[in-house]
Amino acid sequence: MAYAQPHPRLSVVSNSSLSSVDHLSPTTSSTRFSLPSAPSLHGAASIVKAGPNRPNIYERNLNKTRGAEVSGAAFAFLFSEIVQYTQKRVSGINDLERQLNTLGYRIGTRVIELMVWRAEGSSKTPKREIKLISVLMMVHTQVWKAVFGKPADAIERSVENPDEYMIIDNDPPIERHISVPRDMSQLSCSSFTAGIVEAVLDGLSFPARVTAHNTPNPQFPNRTTILIKLEKSVLDREELLK
Amino acid sequence: MAIYGLWVINKAGGLVYQRNFADGLAPLTSNEYLVLAGTLHGIHAITSRLSPVGSSSGVQVIEGETFKMNILLTVTGTKFVLLTSLAETTADTVLQKVYDIYSDAVMKNPFHTPEMPIRSEGFDTRVGTLIGTGQT
Numbered sequence: 001m002a003y004a005q006p007h008p009r010l011s012v013v014s015n016s017s018l019s020s021v022d023h024l025s026p027t028t029s030s031t032r033f034s035l036p037s038a039p040s041l042h043g044a045a046s047i048v049k050a051g052p053n054r055p056n057i058y059e060r061n062l063n064k065t066r067g068a069e070v071s072g073a074a075f076a077f078l079f080s081e082i083v084q085y086t087q088k089r090v091s092g093i094n095d096l097e098r099q100l101n102t103l104g105y106r107i108g109t110r111v112i113e114l115m116v117w118r119a120e121g122s123s124k125t126p127k128r129e130i131k132l133i134s135v136l137m138m139v140h141t142q143v144w145k146a147v148f149g150k151p152a153d154a155i156e157r158s159v160e161n162p163d164e165y166m167i168i169d170n171d172p173p174i175e176r177h178i179s180v181p182r183d184m185s186q187l188s189c190s191s192f193t194a195g196i197v198e199a200v201l202d203g204l205s206f207p208a209r210v211t212a213h214n215t216p217n218p219q220f221p222n223r224t225t226i227l228i229k230l231e232k233s234v235l236d237r238e239e240l241l242k
Numbered sequence: 243m244a245i246y247g248l249w250v251i252n253k254a255g256g257l258v259y260q261r262n263f264a265d266g267l268a269p270l271t272s273n274e275y276l277v278l279a280g281t282l283h284g285i286h287a288i289t290s291r292l293s294p295v296g297s298s299s300g301v302q303v304i305e306g307e308t309f310k311m312n313i314l315l316t317v318t319g320t321k322f323v324l325l326t327s328l329a330e331t332t333a334d335t336v337l338q339k340v341y342d343i344y345s346d347a348v349m350k351n352p353f354h355t356p357e358m359p360i361r362s363e364g365f366d367t368r369v370g371t372l373i374g375t376g377q378t
Contacts, residue, residue, distance in 0.1 A: 073350070076346075076350040077349075077350060079352075080350050080351065080352040081352070082352075083352035083353075084352045087352070177346050177347055177350035177351055177364065178350075178351055178352060178353070178364075179347065179351050179353065179362040179363040179364040179365070180353060181353050181361065184353075189352075
């Protein structure tokens with residue numbers, strides 16, 4: 001199983017596809033993916049166009065959420081390029097899904113940090129979710145709202161396996177314009193979302209393996225299930241807390 | 243009033259999408275469609291240089307005795323062609339909506355290669371919902 005080896009969380013380029021990356025990119029992977037360097041006082045204007053009334057992105061208030069939404073169309077184009085870029089550098093659907101998961105993971109770590117800061121930062125009695133059910137509900141409602149602007153449609157517990165939970169989205173915004181060709185029907189681009197969920201759960205010390213699966217029905221052809229398989233340690237701890 | 247067919251022609255003159263809706267047109271082989279699309283591409287290039295007053299975007303409607311050919315040229319050079327009956331008045335809005343759907347379901351789809359034939363389920367479904375069987 002791929003997960004037996006250390007998950008390449010913090011490097012986008014997985015070890016398995018290093019050879020293909022090497023000949024495709026002349027630069028090293030770390031420079032390809034590095035974030036724009038934080039602007040120095042002198043260089044700020046040249047990197048981000050900051051007008052008098054428009055502070056640049058590094059100086060914006062973290063708690064200000066109104067008007068901070070990004071354009072759905074712009075995101076759709078970006079995500080489409082991400083999928084195409086990733087697809088060129090992997091071998092097979094599983095590898096592609098794992099890579100998207102890794103990319104989502106990097107977002108998830110930031111989502112949980114920002115969400116906790118916004119919700120608890122100004123609170124006099126900051127708290128942290130420690131119960132499994134409230135953590136899952138938080139993912140279902142707050143994380144989805146923070147990332148997609150709407151709560152997920154359902155959350156279910158697997159009947160057969162007590163360590164499996166499912167979050168269901170009837171129409172995932174990131175997949176709205178994507179038509180997966182028939183020969184790749186296994187692929188779910190929501191692996192990206194699964195990565196976000198995995199990072200959030202990890203960040204709250206609920207380690208789990210999260211995967212995405214297409215579960216279409218006649219009414220919602222894009223319906224997607226995010227399957228959360230919790231690690232045993234989480235369930236053992238839940239027992240102790242009861 | 244009826245919408246007979248829809249073509250999408252890429253900027254090189256290749257037919258990347260062709261679909262019939264209502265009956266009423268002579269059935270053609272896929273090769274003949276390709277030839278017609280290429281010819282139309284050439285005619286369109288000529289008509290855009292024929293205008294006696296300044297520049298022109300090229301032919302927009304070709305009318306025959308039994309049908310009308312409505313052409314929408316986008317800024318990127320892709321052409322949308324709608325074959326309709328003479329009485330059809332909604333062609334312009336339908337073409338605009340098809341262009342909307344194309345931008346969403348084709349251009350934002352990571353599995354589509356630009357300038358190649360359109361094989362996107364989302365585009366098929368949404369065009370189907372828009373035009374239906376072609377009868378208004």
